Amino acid sequence: MITTKQWIYRRQPTGQITTDHYELVEQALDTTLADGEVLIASRYFSVDPYMRIGQSSKPTYDTDPHPLNTVQQSGVVAQVLASNAPGFAEGDWVQSYTGWQTHARVHASALKRIDPDLAPVTTALGVLGMPGRTAWFGLTESGKPHAGEVVVVSGAAGAVGSLVVQFAKRHGARVLGIAGGLAKCNWVRDTLGADWAIDYKAFNNAEALGAEIKRLTGGVDVYFDNVGGMVTDAIIPLINRRARIVICGQISQYSGGLETPELGPRLLHHMLYQRATIQGMLARDYLHRMDEMIRIVGPWVKAGEIVFEETVIDGFEQLPSALNSLFTGDHRGKLLVKA
């Protein structure tokens, strides 16, 4: 028997997430391992915007919301404490989907080995994990950028957006990153290598923001959207012929707008004029194609050619507030919580 700490999801938020919606409990965990089972200790927890979507009372990517009174689901980087499964030994690094709990007993088939020699183990939750997969396949399969085209990325300082900026540059595109605040914008331009960066918070409305985007880029061929709302309103009227708009996230809408949609200008007529495409994408559709991405992106990461900043918050107790800070915070790149 050991004690595992768990964050239990108790109540659906209507706006922002607080500790009111979670409860921290301690639970006795039987460490007796059945055949094929492994005991793991969680080292890093992922917090991701999709978690807030799963708390919507309406059907989203799953028919039902995240079940109440269960451990908050999330990706985890863990170490093996004890193993009754071939191929897993004490001390091995693994990725699991055991959520916000410090320890868990899981079947080996639910674990994925992490090679700590390829890159830091935390990258399994970032550039070599779900966010990297989202950025790579969202850009290549839906965005389809070409050399010389203009790619605009909203949420450009985020876990996914910061990778899309770099991947788009490698395709030979001219890249505009949009982020909140001057510090993030400087980082997007100077460190990630975007051609331009715009602080959307410096603009009062979509027209003014759009005028600046138009001035810099002349028009938009690929819009990789993590944000929605006013930023998207500014960009849709600027799309070029055959533009591709990738809906990867709509983070501005998650804390309430999924239940009662916010109002915005009707802009679908622009799709008609430019014969443009809007495509929604989810990382899960490309899970079986991780090898394709790792084959290309893995060597770039190993060679130190990709910036994959991580903001690591210390303390299991910080998980709900860390999740909420995705929607309000100043972090750059991937946000993680260390056990």
Next chain:
Amino acid sequence: MITTKQWIYRRQPTGQITTDHYELVEQALDTTLADGEVLIASRYFSVDPYMRIGQSSKPTYDTDPHPLNTVQQSGVVAQVLASNAPGFAEGDWVQSYTGWQTHARVHASALKRIDPDLAPVTTALGVLGMPGRTAWFGLTESGKPHAGEVVVVSGAAGAVGSLVVQFAKRHGARVLGIAGGLAKCNWVRDTLGADWAIDYKAFNNAEALGAEIKRLTGGVDVYFDNVGGMVTDAIIPLINRRARIVICGQISQYSGGLETPELGPRLLHHMLYQRATIQGMLARDYLHRMDEMIRIVGPWVKAGEIVFEETVIDGFEQLPSALNSLFTGDHRGKLLVKA
């Protein structure tokens, strides 16, 4: 010298089109034909929703709006009065883009011969012309319906929509047509063969309309949108996984909403959940592929297997009011004006 009557486009409308925006003039036309020229007499004029888009003060599918103080552009079915071009003789039926004028002198290269034995000559402006091309390629290239899928068509009683309903049925889809008024709906279901028809005017809001669409169809695989606005708001939350939304028209928005966009609920997050696609299409992109469509649809028309109702308004003087009635009227199928 003969006299040609012309409708000159004089003033940009801000709302609905009236005769204030046009002037009827008579013009002397020199009938001396240069090498390769043909003199034509217009018999049927097309009125199409795209004409109102071209009057928007903002860039739409063309960078500039329809030029003021010129003849209103439109497709025309005409007869040759005199020819100085090989291959064209007096009495021949031709299609031209000479607009709202009773006579014109044009180079033969701007004319397309119409075969009156294949189908009534007016079909060159309907099922075997631009509306048919829009319906066929919009459905097959962007909608990509499969047998057993649910296809929803807005503006289902219109020139394009009425064909999309029938083409979708031939693909083996289950088809819901949405139109304004019970009479149109009965025609869509009983004559065109839709599985269901809904009168959107019987619903006060998108939620109520959506509930009825959901009840009938269970969910939407292809949405062929000619209308936009509340109808589209009702459907987007009902899309199935990998749904394809074809933006062919947004007629509810043309009389003002293009300048100052109407507000509507932000619904792009649904694209994400269902990994769905919105694609804008224009008939002009398929002009060079008319042979593909004629090869398939031509025999259906000749065999009387396609309903292509035409509403023919008598009198050149009626053109501006006929155009406006596209946005307010009770016509079914293709609206034409007879010289």
